[in-house]
Amino acid sequence: MKLSICIPIYNFDVNALVASLKSEIETKNLNAEILLLDDASNSEFQKINSTAKSCVDVFNIFENNVGRSAIRNSFLELANGDYLLFLDCDGKIISPNFISDYLEDIGTNHSAVIYGGRVVDFNIPEKKYQLRWNYAQKRENLSLKKRLQKPYLGFQTNNFVIKKSIFRDFRFDEKLKNYGYEDLLFAMELKSAGVKIQHIDNPIFNNDIETNDIFIGKAAEAAESLALILKDAKTKDRVSDLKLTKAYKKLRDYRLQGIFNISFYFLEPFIKTRLNMGNSHLRLLDFYKLGVLSRTMSKN
Template identity: 30%
Template sequence: MLSNAHNVRYSVVIPVYNAAEYIVEALSSLNNQVVGNYSVDVILVNDGSTDNIIEVVEKFRSDFEMPVELISQDNQGVSVARNTGLSVANGDYVLFLDADDTLSSDFFFNITREICGSDKNINLLITSYRKVNRNTIDYFINKNIENDEEVKYRFLNGSLYCNMCTFIFKRKCIENIGLRFTSNVKFGEDIEFYAKYLFSQNDIAMVPDSFFNYHFRFNSAMNAKPGVKRFDAIEALFRVEQFLISHNVDKNLIDHFDRVYLPSRIERVFCQIVRDGTNFNEFIGLFLDAKIENILINNDVPALSVAIKCKLITYSPRFLFFLLKLIDFIRNNSWTNLNEKTKVH
């Protein structure tokens, strides 16, 4: 527990690549935080941008109340950029924010209140988030959970709302386990990082009333159609599995990871690759690996539809492939017809 007189220090690491259009909004959300017993320093890592991001940041920085460090490097990807920021962070806690996302104005105030008011020496805080579309806002609220083990099981069962920016990590704990983002990975590097951290820590706190705002943009990398590159996410989860084993995580948690979390994620990646428009022969060999087959066959996924698709990936992948294609075709055509009918002439 930290005393109420303790000034909690936060480091916010923001990787930026051609984000001049959005970065001021992100920085403004940091600059407009409710005053509290905390301090925030911002580390911007310019990952080889070709736009005017440096000019925009320099112009904004003169009116910024928090320290802003701007580091420029050759383009090496988001993982390396985050690692660069992490290497110079000196806050008690670290938060990773994307350049086009924002925080609620009371984000750090609520987190600090939880840290200072807890009888635990908190190693991880998990907040809620809002998905902001053009015309709608969807709320994903993580309710209070007192038991660390329950937090971990909820993560494995898919009932914990997770995003890289909903996790606030204690910096010393990151260093103690030597954790860094895996480079040269397009998908899954964020889940790999926070899953390894989550399962290696206790003294977890939920902060339901602090919100990270995920701004959904149709042109973002997360909304692209990368096809087989999505398989990176499965390989990332295999690295998590090895981490759990090597760090002597509870065997029941590892078993749940293998029988529930892994098969559900593999099924999800399979479906995403299909919906990206990938040719069947381009990727099916990836899923015919003996280890993946064993995971899918022996799944204990509670959602029946997911459990069935896990079996189909193994026993009849071609059938599932064309079934998903058919479902998408029907959905897309139904949506097109609906739009045509609702047009004003």
């Protein structure tokens, strides 16, 4: 049984990540390969990452950016493994048995999909990074116990293994090019087909915490991605249980969307200023995402 380690790259130095993976593969003589696909990073990072080319089995650079979903799908035809391990490029390996633990679970439980989790530094960063850090701590870095309670909602794409034959049948939705909800939609597609997601305690360290301003932009992208899902009749029911979806539907059903959109137009600059301070409650971020979602849904 062979494992293909698939890492999509966009404007990040992956040399340390590749070195950690390569070390475990060689030390333990594992049957694994490493594939890197660069989604049209700028020339600076292409040059930095070129040193990893001799350490991996595949290193391709896309001329044009295809987006988060399409680049993951592109690994399917390049991978020789029976299973694919997807890692985000900003991850850091923190266990010497990271790959081995996945292989052990595959061999023991024959799981079709496995999610290992994620962690960030427990030390509070300076204020300009606190919004992203706070979101990661409270919404993303869930313990194994919490993830097991809601295995599909607790799934993320930063660190997971999937059987190649399953991935052939369930691709990422390529209309979602930007940040947000491609992992949830993917998980809900698996759920609808009865494909189980196994959760284990094998986290990767999130090595890149964005500034408040950048993360506010990503929050807006996520809301716009959710709007694309809701506007598509084939996918809208997959996210019906999401809190943000339910909040939007209440606005629409009670005919408050117009008033809300006007209010959000005037409030948005103040909300973004408050979020940029870093120590805002995440409910304010939720309100901001609701405003962007409602505004996007109102457009033709």
